[in-house]
Amino acid sequence: MPSQPARLSKSRYLSGLQCHKQLWWRVHEPEAPELAPSPGQQNLFAQGHDVGERARQHVPGGELIDLPFYQHDNMVAATREALKHEAPAVYEAWFLADDTYVGVDILERTPRGYGVIEVKASNSYKPEHLPDAAVQVHVLRRAGLAVERAEVMHLNPQCRYPDLSNLFIREDVTALVEGALIGVPDELAAQRAMLAGALPDVPIGEHCTRPYDCPFIERCWPKTPDHHVSRLYRIDRKRALELEADGFATIYDLPSDLELSVIHARQVKAVQSGRMVVEPTLTKALAQFGSPLAFLDFETVSLAIPRWPGCRPWQQVPVQFSVHAEERGGGFAHHQWIAGGPDDPRPALAEALVEACAGARKIVAYYASFERECIRQLREVVPRLAKELERIERRLVDLLPTIRNHVYHPDFGGGFSLKKTLPALVPGLSYSDLRVQDGEVATVELQRLMLRGAELPAGERAALREDLLRYCERDTWAMVKLLEKLRSLVADQLDLF
Ligand code: SF4
Incomplete structure (x- = not known):
C-alpha cells in the first residue's frame, strides 16, 4: 500500500475531479491496459499538438520551453529563466507549487502581470475547460506570479481554408475562473490524501461518462445480462434505470401492457419470442x-x-x-x-x-x-x-x-x-x-x-x-x-x- 503522497499534475487533478478512484488507478497503475490510448485518441493527441503549435503563431514573439515533457523540474527551471527575459509570451511554461505541476500552453505578458491561455482543439468553449484553467491560475499564483487574466483559445468553426487568420477564438474566462478557484486548494489536498491511502470506494454513476468516458468502466460497472433494458434501441439512461428499479432488468421481464414506441415494441416482441420479426410493410x-x-x-x-x-x-x-x-x-x-x-x-x-x-x-x-x-x-x-x-x-x-x-x-x-x-x-x-x-x-x-x-x-x-x-x-x-x-x-x- 502506498505511504507517500504522490505529486499532482494538471491532468491528474482533472482526472481526480471526475473521480478519485480513477485518479488512484491512474497514479498507482500507470501501466494498466485500459490507459493505452486507442488509435482515435492518439490521433486526437497528435492533432491537438499541431493545434497547440499553430496557436503560438497567433500570440507571436514568445519563448518556447523546448524540453522532453517528462523533465518537469528542468522545465520549471527553464520557465523561471525565460520569465527574466523580455519576451511577450512563454510557450509550454511549467510551474510547481502546492506540490502540483502545471503546464501552461501560452503564458502572455499583460500590463501588470500575466495571462494564462489554455489552447483547445475543439470548435467551442466547453464547461470542462474551466477547471483546467482554474488549476493553472491557482498554481501560478501560489508560485508568485500575478495572473490577471485567463483565456481559452479554441478553434473557430467559421474559419475557412485558405484564410486561417481567424483560425482561433480567444474567450476571456477570467471571471469564471475566479469563481472556480475557491474549491481548488481543498480538492488538491483531498486528492493528495486520497492517493496516500488505499483504493477509495467510489460508487458508479453519471460521473463515469461525464465529462469524459472513464477508461475503467469495465472494472467498476457490473456486467449486464444479455438483452438488458439498457439495450432497448436508443433508450436514455434515466429511463433504463427506472425500468430496472421497477423490477424489469431485462427485455424478457417487460410486461405486455407497457407503453412502448413502435421500434421498441418490435424489439421486445423479437427478443421475447426469440425470433426475427418482419413487418408486412417491408x-x-x-x-x-x-x-x-x-x-x-x-x-x-x-x-x-x-x-x-x-x-x-x-x-x-x-x-x-x-x-x-x-x-x-x-x-x-x-x-x-x-x-x-x-x-x-x-x-x-x-x-x-x-x-x-x-x-x-x-x-x-x-x-x-x-x-x-x-x-x-x-x-x-x-x-x-x-x-x-x-x-x-x-x-x-x-x-x-x-x-x-x-x-x-x-x-x-x-x-x-x-x-x-x-x-x-x-x-x-x-x-x-x-x-x-x-x-x-x-x-x-x-x-x-x-x-x-x-x-x-x-x-x-x-x-x-x-x-x-x-x-x-x-x-x-x-x-x-x-x-x-x-x-x-x-x-x-x-x-x-
Ligand atoms: S468507472 Fe466510474 S467509479 Fe469507476 S473509476 Fe471510473 S469514474 Fe470512477
Missing part, C-alpha cells in the same frame, strides 16, 4: 430499391487544422469511396477510389464517383444523410460536376431505416449499424477477417496514408492502401447482401430465426 419499403442499383459508401478524414479550399476545422472530408454497381446482365461491377497524397482529393474523387454511379437508377447508402452531406460538399467544391452530383444526391435511398422500421432480429442488440445488422442477417459475412475493421481506425489510417504516406516504405504503404480499400469495399458488399436478404424475407413472408 414489401412496400423495398419498392424504392429499383434496379439497376449502385451501392455507395464514403470514408472521410477530419482535420483540426483545415488544409483544403473551403474546409473548416474538423470538417469531415470525403477521401475514399466504394461503389458496387448492378450490371444489366447480372452481377456487380466494383468501383473504388482512394486519395493517394496530401493534395485536395475531392475533384478527382467527384469525377470517379460520377462515372461509377452512371447508369444507376437508385443509389443505396446506409445512413444516407452522411453520403448526402459528402455529395453536397463535393458539389460546392467541384462546380463543373454540380449537376451530375446533384443527380446522384437525388437518387440516394437509405437502407438503414428500411431495416430499422420493418425488421428486428434478436441479435441486433438494440442497434442498427452495419456492424450489428450484417452478422445477424447475413451469417458468415462480417469484418473480422479485415485488418481495418471500423470507421475510427479507417479515418486515422486514411490520414496516415494521405499525409505521411510518402514517408512510409513502399510495401507498408501499399499494404495500408489495400487494407483501406478492402474495408470500404466490405461496407458496400454488406449492403448488397443485406438487401438480398431483405428481399428473400419478403418473398418468404416468414419470421425466420
